[in-house]
Amino acid sequence: MNSILAASSGLIKWGLLGKILVLSAGVSVSLVVLFTLAVNALSAYRRQGAAVATKTVSALVGVVTLTLILATLVWGLYFIVHK
Amino acid sequence: MHNTFLLVLVVLIAVGFDFTNGFHDTANSVAPTIATGALRPRTAVLMSSALNIVGAFLSLKVAATIASGIVSQTSVILPVVFAGLTGAIVWNVATWYFGIPSSSSHALIGGVVGAMLAHSGGSTVLWGGLTSKVVAPAIAAPTFALLIAALATTLSRHLTSKSDSATKSWGMRTGQIGSSALLSIAHGTNDAQKTMGIVTLALVANGTLADNAGTPTWVVVMCGVTIGMGTYLGGWRIIRTMGHGFTTLSPTQGFASQITSSVVILSSSHFGMPLSTTHVAAGSILGSGVGTKKRSVRWAVAARVALAWLMTLPAAALCGALSFYLSHAIGSPVGEVVTGLLTALACVGIVRRSRRDRITPENVNDEWGGHSEAFEHVKGHSPATTEVSA
Numbered sequence: 001m002n003s004i005l006a007a008s009s010g011l012i013k014w015g016l017l018g019k020i021l022v023l024s025a026g027v028s029v030s031l032v033v034l035f036t037l038a039v040n041a042l043s044a045y046r047r048q049g050a051a052v053a054t055k056t057v058s059a060l061v062g063v064v065t066l067t068l069i070l071a072t073l074v075w076g077l078y079f080i081v082h083k
Numbered sequence: 084m085h086n087t088f089l090l091v092l093v094v095l096i097a098v099g100f101d102f103t104n105g106f107h108d109t110a111n112s113v114a115p116t117i118a119t120g121a122l123r124p125r126t127a128v129l130m131s132s133a134l135n136i137v138g139a140f141l142s143l144k145v146a147a148t149i150a151s152g153i154v155s156q157t158s159v160i161l162p163v164v165f166a167g168l169t170g171a172i173v174w175n176v177a178t179w180y181f182g183i184p185s186s187s188s189h190a191l192i193g194g195v196v197g198a199m200l201a202h203s204g205g206s207t208v209l210w211g212g213l214t215s216k217v218v219a220p221a222i223a224a225p226t227f228a229l230l231i232a233a234l235a236t237t238l239s240r241h242l243t244s245k246s247d248s249a250t251k252s253w254g255m256r257t258g259q260i261g262s263s264a265l266l267s268i269a270h271g272t273n274d275a276q277k278t279m280g281i282v283t284l285a286l287v288a289n290g291t292l293a294d295n296a297g298t299p300t301w302v303v304v305m306c307g308v309t310i311g312m313g314t315y316l317g318g319w320r321i322i323r324t325m326g327h328g329f330t331t332l333s334p335t336q337g338f339a340s341q342i343t344s345s346v347v348i349l350s351s352s353h354f355g356m357p358l359s360t361t362h363v364a365a366g367s368i369l370g371s372g373v374g375t376k377k378r379s380v381r382w383a384v385a386a387r388v389a390l391a392w393l394m395t396l397p398a399a400a401l402c403g404a405l406s407f408y409l410s411h412a413i414g415s416p417v418g419e420v421v422t423g424l425l426t427a428l429a430c431v432g433i434v435r436r437s438r439r440d441r442i443t444p445e446n447v448n449d450e451w452g453g454h455s456e457a458f459e460h461v462k463g464h465s466p467a468t469t470e471v472s473a
Contacts, residue, residue, distance in 0.1 A: 012219040013356075020223075020350050025231045028346040032235040032339050036242045039254030043246035 101278040105313020110325040111364035115337035118326030121256035124444035131267040132315035138271020139307030152212035170194030170403030182320040186359035197400025201407040225366030232367040235339040236374025255334035262341035269348040319442040330372030340367035
């Protein structure tokens with residue numbers, strides 16, 4: 001595997017493709033999940049009223065903040081390792 | 084070195100290509116939005132058209148890369164650029180007729196490479212650049228998009244399993260409008276720049292611009308507006324294939340596929356890698372089908388489209404080479420005028436033929452198989468029997 005990567009590295013920018021994959025996957029999946037949770041919150045509000053909606057919104061805020069914290073931690077780690 | 088008449092011809096034919104690019108690629112931005120009924124067809128293409136123009140002004144990174152690294156810039160002459168563009172136009176219009184979402188970028192690159200090969204042989208084509216900038220992204224782009232969209236659709240499906248379907252459908256359709264807008268901007272950012280790059284290449288080849296000069300503002304405005312106009316007219320045949328041919332899209336799938344397409348295109352633009360927006364959009368739509376519970380994808384349609392993708396580069400190269408030989412045999416610039424007229428005649432002929440079974444905003448959402456899904460017309464194969472694998 002390593003030899004294939006090494007032999008093709010002159011023609012194929014593996015690093016760049018990897019960056020695009022990681023960035024795209026992270027951002028796309030996060031956006032879709034966050035939007036879906038927001039739709040869920042709205043659905044819960046329509047069905048069961050404010051109490052459940054508040055719970056769902058709290059969960060949404062929790063997921064967003066945790067994701068951001070994790071993302072910045074990974075970013076920070078990458079920054080420290082590569083500096 | 085300076086040949087103003089020929090340069091004007093090249094700019095005109097580049098505008099023609101840009102128009103077909105917008106026309107051909109409307110589907111990339113709006114097909115899922117139209118297929119799920121999130122927006123009316125006309126409204127969707129109007130919004131997409133306006134945002135394509137906006138996108139064209141946002142970044143010039145891809146324009147800088149498309150003009151270099153694939154063919155030796157010092158060997159490019161105007162007749163080569165002209166022939167390359169005619170090859171790309173012919174391929175774009177032919178694939179539009181068959182409803183095939185093929186890559187306009189690959190048609191453009193193929194046309195220029197073919198004309199270059201006819202002009203000066205293989206030594207002036209940068210094969211390494213062609214592999215790293217065209218072949219590798221052509222494999223990577225739809226694969227990435229398919230995997231990410233499948234994951235996003237699966238997650239979204241599981242997360243909304245307890246939501247009421249009316250709210251879910253309304254919410255996702257609303258999200259689709261936003262994601263379609265984002266995708267249109269991404270398309271404008273990525274695709275209008277390709278023609279900008281080619282016009283810049285022609286200006287450099289003519290000595291009007293210095294080597295490595297930036298893209299002039301008039302080129303940016305011209306390309307942005309032209310691609311917007313092409314987008315507004317809407318390539319309904321391809322919108323139909325993208326919206327209904329690969330899979331039957333739900334609003335959740337449409338939203339996930341469009342978000343994935345926009346993010347993949349914008350991140351590749353950010354890194355200056357020109358991807359085919361068509362490959363990304365088609366990969367995302369397929370991925371959204373894979374992400375459903377029944378894995379509902381019409382693989383036969385996908386396989387035919389993939390075959391067309393494989394053919395795009397060599398076929399456009401052949402058209403570009405033939406165009407160059409014809410112009411060269413007649414002599415410049417009369418040869419270019421004749422070739423340009425023949426290209427226009429061929430396009431008009433194809434458009435007239437397409438009127439036998441017109442796809443319009445009114446019938447674009449008809450059930451798949453209800454029209455002569457042109458590229459499925461193989462003897463003994465009825466379009467209505469196209470399978471959706473469970």
